[in-house]
Amino acid sequence: MxxxxxxxxxxxxxxxxxxxxxxxxxxxxxxxxxxxxxxxxxxxxxxxxxxxxxxxxxxxxxxxxxxxxxxxxxxxxxxxxxxxxxxxxxxxxxxxxxxxxxxxxxxxxxxxxxxxxxxxxxxxxxxxxxxxxxxxxxxxxxxxxxxxxxxxxxxxxxxxxxxxxxxxxxxxxxxxxxxxxxxxxxxxxxxxxxxxxxxxxTDTDPREERIQVDVFTVKAFLARFYLYQEQWELASQLSSEVIANTQDFELLENLDEVFLANSKEAIWQLSPIGRGGNTQTNEGNLFIHSTLLPFFVSNAIEDDFFQGFTNDDLRLLHWIGYNESLQEFFVYKYKIWNSGDFPITEYSMVLRLAEQYLIRAESRLHTNNRNGAIADLDIIRQRAGLDLIADINPNINDSEVLEIIMAERRKELFAEWGHRWFDLKRTDKATDILGTHSQWEETDLLFPIPxxxxxxxxxxxxxxxx
Structure with a gap:
């Protein structure tokens, strides 16, 4: 004591x-x-x-x-x-x-x-x-x-x-x-x-939970770093090393289990334990539409984004909720809006395995490995319950594959770490897509210094x- x-x-x-x-x-x-x-x-x-x-x-x-x-x-x-x-x-x-x-x-x-x-x-x-x-x-x-x-x-x-x-x-x-x-x-x-x-x-460092950084956390983030730098070979190499660690990581078939604490899809998470008191994630508290306190509801999914999902997409069924009173769809990746229970059942996701497949798909495409890119893309699509590109469009060209990769990144990684915002910026698509905003300017790509x-x-x- x-x-x-x-x-x-x-x-x-x-x-x-x-x-x-x-x-x-x-x-x-x-x-x-x-x-x-x-x-x-x-x-x-x-x-x-x-x-x-x-x-x-x-x-x-x-x-x-x-x-x-x-x-x-x-x-x-x-x-x-x-x-x-x-x-x-x-x-x-x-x-x-x-x-x-x-x-x-x-x-x-x-x-x-x-x-x-x-x-x-x-x-x-x-x-x-x-x-x-x-x-x-x-x-x-x-x-x-x-x-x-x-x-x-x-x-x-x-x-x-x-x-x-x-x-x-x-x-x-x-x-x-x-x-x-x-x-x-x-x-x-x-x-x-x-x-x-x-x-x-090292890969032998003790890690009781996935809230602690280990070597695979670093490799996963290095893969993203190299992707943003367009160093495709290095991005592919690092993502492959993470994907190959099947002992620690796997894509979970049940989408409702992905964001649980210490999920096998998680590479790095944050625990709400540091806050004390309530034990839900901030994402759950922010995105879920509470029926108990509806005046706290502040956000919903954009209509155009929702329309991009097909009815058979399991991500639509498991990761998007519907508020009948507001007639709005909301992010439902996390299932707990408010909790003070222990043990904590959901951690905030920072890095997860699905992104690594999408990083490798994009990197492979840029290194003349279209078949490898499609294979990675289809792993994500199969988990989402969608038809495989290799089956429905075997003669697809590179530009079409890239378009699908970016669409899958949007659907898979929405409401996680600004992937959509940064993808639009790094691919020079932000002005084309966000330029429909009446006051959009190229300088809006950077936030202001406070x-x-x-x-x-x-x-x-x-x-x-x-």
Missing amino acids: KINLYIKNILTLSAVLFLVSCEDFVEVAPPDNKLVREEVFRNENTVISAMNGIYNQLFLASYINGSSSSITYLTALSADNIKNIRTTNLDRLQFEENEIIPDNEYNYNLWSSAYNSIYLVNSFLEGLSEATEIDEELRLRLEGESRFIRAFTYFYLVNLYGEVPLILSSDYTNNALASRTEKEQIYNQILDDLLMSAELL SQERMKNPNLSQNLGY
Whole structure:
């Protein structure tokens, strides 16, 4: 009991120091955390608990946790999958209309929470580098996990905002006035962190649940990174390595089981345990239309997107619900709207196996392997209960295959991590498809740098169009 209390006290104090947010760099004097850091990183139990604290904190971080300020939700509004059904929240309407103003509160929460996580990781890595009294294998594994989280976060920041400050330390003085960094340098840092993470982690590292980063988490995200960079061979290679791990991963036939905690389709998830109290996912709470509190319903599936599903598509039957009173369809991948029950039955999905088949299909197509691309595509379609391309259209050409791949990505990955928004951007289709919005401009491809940040940091320039 005394040991547990000691760990709890140390972690509470260190968490206070860790969680000083980036937006407070100018106003708050740097805390004297040297003593606390030495205590935390002197003991293996406290170091592990500090890493677990970072995982728990991720579920509280707006950008990653599936809440109304998350990448998942805001980019779904900015693309053409989700719509607002309430007109009273002007900040949310701005995302749907692609008319985000720089002082938008949701945009600010997204940005600041991402940098808070980066600060957390930077502080942890600095303490870890001085942890000479803990097991070296443990130290390297934790470094790999934390480097991945930093790379993951910067990947989204640069894809959402373009050039952003590249912050790699917890130095308050420098961070407070950091200017924006060229995208190439940021991508190089992301790749360095991911490659280092892949080197430090092994497939024998212990992982009790899928909320902990392991080497296959890194490989899966590297596959996505290379896809976005159009490095098709590398994307195909990494996705193949993940797919080949049939001991740990499989496509689940029952679509209602995909988003369960520790689902075999999950590569990386986040647990609501870090929030305390309620145990449902933020996605479930946000997307499901509650019959008990209908005035909380804020969003629904876009009509055009819904019309793209055929009646025999199992994703339509299992992942889309219908609200009779509103006559609107809603996202129903998660089944629990509100819960305080234990054990927790649903975790927020971050990376899953189905995406890896779609990454490999696209990569194979771009490397003159049309048959391989169709084979991967058909695996996804077969699970969805659809006819196989190899059977119904054996003479299909490359452009038609690519069109189906993008359509399947939209149907398979909707309301997950902004896939539709980023797919439209990286394939240069955003203006063609979203240009029907009356006020759409090419500059809407990037979100604005929050004015709240620019007021505190005169070195932060603004994106064009804002």
